[in-house]
Amino acid sequence: MAIQTTAIDRASLDAIRALQAPGGDDLVAKIVRTFMEESARLSRNIEQAVAASDIEGVRANAHSLKSCSGNVGANQLAVLARDMETAARRGTLDDADGALSELQAELRRAVAELEGMFGAA
Numbered sequence: 001m002a003i004q005t006t007a008i009d010r011a012s013l014d015a016i017r018a019l020q021a022p023g024g025d026d027l028v029a030k031i032v033r034t035f036m037e038e039s040a041r042l043s044r045n046i047e048q049a050v051a052a053s054d055i056e057g058v059r060a061n062a063h064s065l066k067s068c069s070g071n072v073g074a075n076q077l078a079v080l081a082r083d084m085e086t087a088a089r090r091g092t093l094d095d096a097d098g099a100l101s102e103l104q105a106e107l108r109r110a111v112a113e114l115e116g117m118f119g120a121a
Contacts, residue, residue: 007110008117012073015080032118036111039065043107046084050096058096059088065103074110076102 013028020027033067049057066081080103087093 002005007074009073009075010060029118032114035068038068039107039110043104047100055088055091061077077106077110080106091095
């Protein structure tokens with residue numbers, strides 16, 4: 001498997017584009033806009049849940065972030081969110097601050113790359 005050096009796997013976006021009806025709404029742009037809005041909200045929610053030691057809040061928001069990240073091909077972000085979700089399912093927030101920092105850095109990288117491709121959402 002090739003190492004992904006970009007934050008966004010363009011093949012994921014191409015797969016969505018292939019589903020789009022000719023002349024229809026730009027499905028990719030809609031999904032990217034939704035990701036931009038939701039990922040920022042979910043990241044804030046995870047940060048608040050970590051600060052409050054709210055394991056269920058971390059789990060639920062990390063699960064949602066994992067899903068929406070995968071939709072736009074932000075695969076590394078999806079992996080980091082999955083790891084946080086898994087830790088929360090196990091009932092632990094060990095090194096949650098470090099995991100959160102890494103997740104937020106990868107989110108910034110994914111958002112910047114998407115903005116470069118599509119402009120600000």
